[in-house]
Amino acid sequence: MQEQAKVQHIPIKMYRTTDRLMIAAPMPGLQPEDITAQIFEDQRLVVKGDLRGMLKDIKELLIDEWSVGGYYREIxxxxxxxxxxxxxxxxxxxxxxxxxxxxxxxxATLKLHKTGPDRGEHAGTSGHPTQKTN
Structure with a gap:
């Protein structure tokens, strides 16, 4: 029987330009629709990444040095x-x-829309436009 996935703390980079606040967070192994970001009036950001499934059809896990999802961070x-x-x-x-x-x-609650394999975006209407990826 496989162990339930543990929620992992997400490390971030946060930086500011003259007109934007940027946050980058590694969240490997997810699909875009598994990720949610919520911004609250009290200036809190909550980022979540839900894991859909563990490794399938594993007979024996030999080395397990990193985990895929679920992720959670409140900033x-x-x-x-x-x-x-x-x-x-x-x-x-x-x-x-x-x-x-x-x-x-x-x-706001921000959900991503799939734009390609393992890629997604949520496009706002202000600031720098998003660019489509191939």
Whole structure:
């Protein structure tokens, strides 16, 4: 019997430009539709990645030095952001969220839409446009 997947803490990089707050987080092994980012009025960001299935048809796991999902991270953002107009991209196992800076935090729930194998995006309407990947 396989052990239930444990929720893993997600390491992040957070940086700011003159008009955006950017967050990058490695979340390998997920599909875009498994990822949710929620922005709350109190400037909290919650990022979750749900694992759909473990390794299938394993006879014997010989070495297990890293895990795939589930992921969870709650972050207090240093500045107010516009969650409604955020851009979110997921590719090569890395989630990148670009929030436009705002006078007051605009809460939102961001779900990604699949754009290709293991790739996804949520396109807001403000700031730098997302670019389609091949």
């Amino acid at each position: 207090e953002l240093p500045v107010p952001v516009d969650g409604v107009n955020a851009n979110v991209n997921y590719g090569n196992g890395v989630l990148v969220i670009a929030f436009p800076l705002s006078a007051q935090t605009q809460p």
